[in-house]
Amino acid sequence: MSLEELYGTMGVSPAVLAYGEAVLDSLRVRFAAIDQVAEYNQAKVLQAMQVNRVGASCFAATTGYGYDDVGRNTLEKVYADCFHTEAALVRPQITCGTHALAVALSANLRPGDELLSPVGRPYDTLEEVIGIRPSQCSLKEYGVSYRQVDLLADGTFDYDGIRAAIGPKTKLITIQRSKGYATRPTFSVEQIGKLIAFCKECKPDVLCMVDNCYGEFVETIEPSDVGADMIVGSLIKNPGGGLAPIGGYICGTTECVERCAYRLSAPGLGQEVGANLGIMPAFYQGFFLAPTVVSGALKGAIFAANLYERLGFPVVPNGTESRHDIIQAVELGSEAAMIAFCKGIQEAAPVDSFATPLPWDMPGYDDPVIMAAGAFVQGSSIELSADGPIRPPYAVYFQGGLTWYHAKLGILLSLQELCNANLVDLEKLHKITADLQAQFR
Numbered sequence: 346m347s348l349e350e351l352y353g354t355m356g357v358s359p360a361v362l363a364y365g366e367a368v369l370d371s372l373r374v375r376f377a378a379i380d381q382v383a384e385y386n387q388a389k390v391l392q393a394m395q396v397n398r399v400g401a402s403c404f405a406a407t408t409g410y411g412y413d414d415v416g417r418n419t420l421e422k423v424y425a426d427c428f429h430t431e432a433a434l435v436r437p438q439i440t441c442g443t444h445a446l447a448v449a450l451s452a453n454l455r456p457g458d459e460l461l462s463p464v465g466r467p468y469d470t471l472e473e474v475i476g477i478r479p480s481q482c483s484l485k486e487y488g489v490s491y492r493q494v495d496l497l498a499d500g501t502f503d504y505d506g507i508r509a510a511i512g513p514k515t516k517l518i519t520i521q522r523s524k525g526y527a528t529r530p531t532f533s534v535e536q537i538g539k540l541i542a543f544c545k546e547c548k549p550d551v552l553c554m555v556d557n558c559y560g561e562f563v564e565t566i567e568p569s570d571v572g573a574d575m576i577v578g579s580l581i582k583n584p585g586g587g588l589a590p591i592g593g594y595i596c597g598t599t600e601c602v603e604r605c606a607y608r609l610s611a612p613g614l615g616q617e618v619g620a621n622l623g624i625m626p627a628f629y630q631g632f633f634l635a636p637t638v639v640s641g642a643l644k645g646a647i648f649a650a651n652l653y654e655r656l657g658f659p660v661v662p663n664g665t666e667s668r669h670d671i672i673q674a675v676e677l678g679s680e681a682a683m684i685a686f687c688k689g690i691q692e693a694a695p696v697d698s699f700a701t702p703l704p705w706d707m708p709g710y711d712d713p714v715i716m717a718a719g720a721f722v723q724g725s726s727i728e729l730s731a732d733g734p735i736r737p738p739y740a741v742y743f744q745g746g747l748t749w750y751h752a753k754l755g756i757l758l759s760l761q762e763l764c765n766a767n768l769v770d771l772e773k774l775h776k777i778t779a780d781l782q783a784q785f786r
């Protein structure tokens with residue numbers, strides 16, 4: 346059976362496949378650049394593992410207090426070396442990205458201190474951590490105040506506003522790299538470096554923390570290479586490589602990371618406790634695979650952007666923009682199109698491919714939300730997934746894919762479902778296919 350026939354049995358029509366292949370022909374140069382970043386980052390990870398003499402003894406399970414846990418201690422050195430920081434805290438006891446960020450903030454802010462976000466509103470879940478939305482045990486309850494400087498209308502930093510907002514109480518500056526589910530641009534590491542330099546010029550002893558979620562290994566440098574005192578993220582996103590079943594990390598200066606360890610466990614205990622419960626092989630192997638996995642997810646995002654943009658759907662980032670995270674938004678214009686898109690993503694999944702995603706009223710959201718995910722790890726968004734609130738402009742946020750080929754099939758099937766529901770102009774699709782074939786073959 347040919348690949349075209351095999352894809353046919355899985356529901357992809359020859360027309361959609363031909364269109365997808367024609368779009369891919371236009372992306373060879375960009376894909377080659379992504380492969381180069383992945384090769385660099387693979388070497389970076391390997392070097393960190395070799396320098397720290399990762400051996401079979403690192404994979405042994407520990408229980409109880411977990412004193413002298415060689416696997417855990419070595420893994421933290423590997424993360425620190427790879428991200429060029431003095432220290433790292435990488436733990437299954439950090440339950441998710443929000444938890445890692447909450448630990449980093451609450452460990453390094455004391456009563457009377459002020460937290461500043463110079464990049465506008467933070468990720469939804471941080472609103473309760475900070476106390477922007479009233480919440481039990483928020484930073485606000487403990488006497489930490491919060492200020493925010495919004496981005497300018499064109500998405501750039503409001504340097505005058507930031508200078509004015511940095512005061513005697515400003516202790517820590519939080520910078521979110523990825524746009525998450527907002528409409529602002531994602532920042533490049535270089536842009537973040539300039540912002541950090543500016544903040545430290547205004548106040549040399551201010552701490553700069555970067556929420557690095559969805560950004561790891563997208564570029565060859567990380568925010569820790571451009572002055573961040575801490576970078577923070579989730580292991581069920583990029584750096585877990587799809588294999589980590591839980592966890593978070595904080596990499597940064599010894600002073601900051603030590604405080605995080607005392608906050609995570611207990612004053613006096615810090616980094617010395619925390620059994621690994623046998624999870625180390627997944628953490629090491631996931632980190633080893635992460636550069637390749639991220640490159641596949643990036644290819645998927647760029648493929649989706651170009652596939653849908655050429656058919657007239659607005660996409661963010663657009664088809665040609667450079668990338669600083671793995672999230673792709675596609676504005677589909679109707680509820681029916683969102684349902685069709687998510688149906689296709691779900692059909693392509695290795696797990697729960699037989700399920701049909703439908704909008705539902707999720708606690709905490711004003712509008713019904715639709716989600717497609719067929720993941721090995723629950724909630725993992727480095728695995729192929731799509732979701733969005735059912736409201737104008739009816740945008741789905743699409744991310745992940747442990748392999749490029751899986752991402753490709755998911756995107757092809759999403760388009761197929763739109764075609765099957767008569768939501769795509771097939772004549773236009775044929776015409777673009779022919780034009781691209783003439784241009785690139």
Ligand SMILES: *Cc1c(COP(=O)(O)O)cnc(C)c1O
Binds near residue numbers: 470523524559579
């Ligand atoms: C995912 C994410 C978080 C929170 O991570 P969870 O693991 O969902 O708690 C925080 N910030 C950004 C930018 C994210 O993408």
